[in-house]
Amino acid sequence: MRGYIALRPSLLSGEVRCERLVGDALDAARRNRDLNAFLEVYEDAVERAARVDAKIAEGTAGPLAGMIVALKDNLLMRGRKCTCASRILEGFESLYDATAVARLLAADAIVIGRTNMDEFAMGSSGEHSAFGPVLNPRDRRRVPGGSSSGAAAAVAAGIVHAALGSDTGGSVRQPAAFTGIVGVKPGYGRISRYGLVAFASSLDQIGTLTTTVADAALLLDVISGPDPFDATTDPEPATRVTDDLERPLGAVRVGLPREFIEERLDESVHEALERAKDALRTIGTSIQVVSLPHLRYTIPVYTVVAMAEASSNLARYDGVRYGLRRTAATHTELYERTRNEGFGPEVKRRILVGTYVLSAGYVDAYYRKAQQVRALIAREFTDAFRTVDILLGPTTPSPAFFRGERLHDPLTMYLSDVFTASANLAGVPAMHLPVMDDLEGLPIGVQLFAPMRGEGLMFRVASALERTLRQSGR
């Protein structure tokens, strides 16, 4: 698919019908079944497509009419199953729509299924699913990244126009990088988390996966904004990013954190970064090296905070009210059996670590210390944004790796988030943008960071960069 916006004129003119788009998408999902991107495909989406076609004919269709969308399986949609790719949510059906999903549907997007993921969004390769690994459509021997693995694969394989994922430490941007698409993690509080199954509440943010920057902007504008059901949403109405997307940039100062370049990077990642810098200069932005010294503690801080919150958020899966339940003589035994059978090894590892870092006697050394360093990282971002408007960096240390390569090496796996997790710790918006393919044909790109509420400028820079790179690529 070329992207939704490119298609929109022919959709609105009636030349292309939603029913046909959905039919094609369902066919594509079937043809790509080996990707294991979907946990469930909604065949009845065709009926919804017919209704949207009718609205288009009447001229009452919403801004996303006919956009074919997939949802990561941790986003709730009323009456649909939701498992977070975990056995523990076996048979669970949602009672309500997530706020972002409700807004998507109100704008007449068409959801055609829920996508595979690392269990409870814990993983960076798509291999930690109770329902099997997801393949990378760009090279099926490789991982698509994670945890929004199926969502990225479905967009990259051209099955859907867009997908909603969630990004806790890079779970939207890293798979976007590995599959060569655009992945956006908005600032914390821009999109309601109501109906997003929590992994680490202070870091989680719903994000978009699309093939173009413009599609991401359109989608973001629909789902952003305050929500009375999520007390952590920004109470100010979100400024639209779509309207100014094409506006000339003017003098934009771009900063490149020294700490990012000093990390071990693959040659091709370096090259992508250089190309992005060249393109940015072409656009007329200035580039300078900045320093955020505490960025080097990103992974340990992220690991402690995310796992602490995860151990708490996952306490509710006890077999008492919904999902998997293993009966037993006592309630303690019921918890033990249910949770032991319901959670996969990576989830258990994180619950154990999280429980440990919050325990009496350790909470000061781990959780509190991590929160202190987190505050320093956030302050360094604020300080950096006094001298530059946008930060630039790599998204991942390498292109997509082979399946199985890091499965038994959790520490190396955690390092996949080294460039992405700082945005979650600081709460700032960040996005991944594809730049080039390496010699093996694997996509590589860069990441942009903006200050809180700075999505507008971030999108304008991304859009200009995308245009310039496309021109130079031809």
Next chain:
Amino acid sequence: MNDSNGYEAVIGLEVHIQLTTRTKAFCGCSTRFGDAPNTNTCPVCLGYPGALPVANREMISMAIALGLATGCTIHHRSVFVRKHYFYPDLPKGYQISQYEDPICTDGTVDIELDDGTRKPVRIRRIHIEEDAGKSLHDIATETLIDLNRCGVPLLEIVTEPDLRTPAEAHAFLVLLRKIVTYLEICDGNMEEGSLRCDANVSVRPAGSREMRTKTEIKNLNSFRNVERALGYEIHRHAELLRQGESPESETLLWDAVRNLTVPLRGKEESPDYRYFPEPDLPPVVLDDAWIERVRAALPELPLARRDRFIANYGLSRYDADILTAEKPLADFFEHTVAGLKRRLPEDFKTACNWVTGDFTRMLRERKRPITDPPLSPAALAELLDMLIEGTISGKMAKQILEEAADTGVHPREIVGRSGAAQLTDEGFLSTLIDSVLRENEPSVRKYLGGRENVFGFFVGQVMKATQGRANPELVNRILREKLDERKKCHE
């Protein structure tokens, strides 16, 4: 307890009060008590995936009100935390509470002891938390869970260990209950669990300042049990100390049937709640305007009102205590008094007697709460006016009260309709008394002969002739005048 054997108790209380907000602490579910199990629930209070809490502002205002009423510092920023433990009636696996940064700290209330002396009790903190559901274990093979109560807001009030006797602990609870019911933030019903108390107690040699090992007593579901359990525990500690031993630091349950405390759990199992700030809720930030709005709406507090009743209405401390024990009763009294035509201290006393006596009895017999009486304060005032001005007798007033309560007809109307008004026409009564004396000449002679106890007989005859409607004072006066006159002639 400064008991004769030279020991002194050190007691601190932790009281949970269930707030009377319309909706739960962090969701829109009703807090109504007694509905069908699990009907007042939603994804938030059921701990469903993806659901998020949003703090109830009414709950926060109630916490501010209690903080102000107990002289606490109200913090402009307080923080919700998660307190973790696994239990089937705790859906999220954690309770949202407050820990290091509670909304109120450092207050004081004055308790009043039986001898009228006052003693300050310091409040260490007041914090907000949510209630858990209810587990019903009385089914042989299964545990049933009702989550209607889950997420209902609570305030936890923690005192400093300033209490020294079970009686002081009792006095504190009585006062706290009065304060929260006056503030209308809790119904104060200890038996139904809207007010729950845990007590910490240790015992040391009298006069010593050291802190000995303390035990915690839970399950104190009535004021009487608090007093009894503390008495038992203080005695137990003192006995151990006397034998050169020391009590174990442990949590105990009060067994109200056997009247003793039993250990709940050993110290090796002391739970680790793994507190950390609730990431789904921003800190509670209060501006001065919010606090001032709550302050402006605070009602007069029980002790102040009691003292005002003594000063303004000339009531005894005993009467004022009874009237102000419950805010609705005090309100009813004041509304009644406001409707009286004559406003002398003796009239206020009459109103007090009626409100706490016959009126309360009438409510009890009809099982009506004072907040929904069958007779308004204005109607009661109307009845008392007639009593005070002598239109009706006390006995009639009681009958009219019953009739007004049953029919809803105004007391004056009842009196007018039944002709029940007292006979106060002096001419009529004078004529009537003349005929009574004429008809009972032998008795008159006895009276004149010095048998003055016959006087009552004449009064009875007059009352009989008027079916009890004659104004007794008037009858007495006229009768005495007439008999005195005859006496002079006789002499």
